[in-house]
Amino acid sequence: MWLKLNLKDLLTGLLPLIKGEIERGLSSLRPLPNPLLHKEGEPYRIFLLLAVTILFFGCRQDMHDQPKYEPLEKSDFFSDTRSERDQIEGTVPRGELREDTHFYNGKVDNQPARTFPMELTEAVVKRGQERFNIYCSPCHDQLGTGHGMVVRRGFKGPPSLHIDRLREAPVGYFFDVITNGFGVMSSYAEQVPVADRWAIIAYIRALQLSQHANVSDLPENVKKELESESQRGSHE
Numbered sequence: 001m002w003l004k005l006n007l008k009d010l011l012t013g014l015l016p017l018i019k020g021e022i023e024r025g026l027s028s029l030r031p032l033p034n035p036l037l038h039k040e041g042e043p044y045r046i047f048l049l050l051a052v053t054i055l056f057f058g059c060r061q062d063m064h065d066q067p068k069y070e071p072l073e074k075s076d077f078f079s080d081t082r083s084e085r086d087q088i089e090g091t092v093p094r095g096e097l098r099e100d101t102h103f104y105n106g107k108v109d110n111q112p113a114r115t116f117p118m119e120l121t122e123a124v125v126k127r128g129q130e131r132f133n134i135y136c137s138p139c140h141d142q143l144g145t146g147h148g149m150v151v152r153r154g155f156k157g158p159p160s161l162h163i164d165r166l167r168e169a170p171v172g173y174f175f176d177v178i179t180n181g182f183g184v185m186s187s188y189a190e191q192v193p194v195a196d197r198w199a200i201i202a203y204i205r206a207l208q209l210s211q212h213a214n215v216s217d218l219p220e221n222v223k224k225e226l227e228s229e230s231q232r233g234s235h236e
């Protein structure tokens, strides 16, 4: 059998019960060791509870409205009313001074550098080869002749890296092209960190040499190998 209760029955029946609970609960509260409470007794505790509750509800601070300045917001704190403050003179972020213009800008005495800012090792050239094949060969192709896949699909063809002008160009010039772009070629500064740009340039120099070496530049053992090969070729 279902109990039929309407709202009024519920309230009249339940209210005294709830009221009894609340009263029992309140009377079981022990006085707080608080100097503000001189007297023991309900009214003080209830008043304090209410006051604290109201206080906290009044202090609502939404996450999306944080107490900070928006960019260029007016400030009432600084006398010039600008919240954007000038940097303190002479301060630089640590490790970001970039004083070494040879390394960071490819410039020496404001001219394109003619030398590398670091020691050239096999590891550097290998790193350059890897980076060149990733970032440059799509257009310049792996040999640097300018017939990469993107060019074969219709992009403007770059000049070969083996033309006299680019063989004679200082290394700082290549640094500038990679960093700032050139004509329709965009900048690769975002993709290629500074040290990698130099590694790529080292590899471009190796590529250029590979297509323009003189026999007299070769080490003795390679020279001999080449001679015996060409002799064999002439007998056949």
Ligand code: HEC
Pocket: 132, 135, 136, 137, 138, 139, 140, 150, 155, 156, 157, 158, 159, 166, 174, 177, 178, 182, 183, 184, 185, 188, 192, 200
């Ligand atoms: C999306 C294709 C593309 C990629 C990738 C690309 N280049 Fe180029 N590059 C070009 C084109 C096109 C030109 C010619 C731009 C012009 O004349 O407007 C060029 C020109 C150059 C030049 C010759 C500038 C001159 O004085 O004639 C150099 C050097 C060069 N690129 C180096 C690089 C290096 C190094 C990379 C890799 C970090 C690279 N490029 C990546 C398309 C590309």
